[in-house]
Amino acid sequence: MRITTLEKIIYSLCVEDLQNVADDVLGRKLNANEVLMLENKIGDHIDWYGAIHNAIIKNIILNK
Numbered sequence: 001m002r003i004t005t006l007e008k009i010i011y012s013l014c015v016e017d018l019q020n021v022a023d024d025v026l027g028r029k030l031n032a033n034e035v036l037m038l039e040n041k042i043g044d045h046i047d048w049y050g051a052i053h054n055a056i057i058k059n060i061i062l063n064k
Contacts, residue, residue, distance in 0.1 A: 013042065 022030045
């Protein structure tokens with residue numbers, strides 16, 4: 001089994017993801033300033049530890 005490099009991105013969001021949610025919530029697309037604002041803040045609202053923890057529990061510990 002090959003070990004991946006520490007810099008490899010496992011999951012990411014793109015502007016299209018932001019625009020799809022904005023269209024659902026706001027009924028419109030975001031402007032460039034709004035995208036930039038969310039880009040700088042969205043990581044504050046994602047529970048990275050919990051997401052990784054749950055994936056480990058469900059897929060490694062319980063999958064044995």
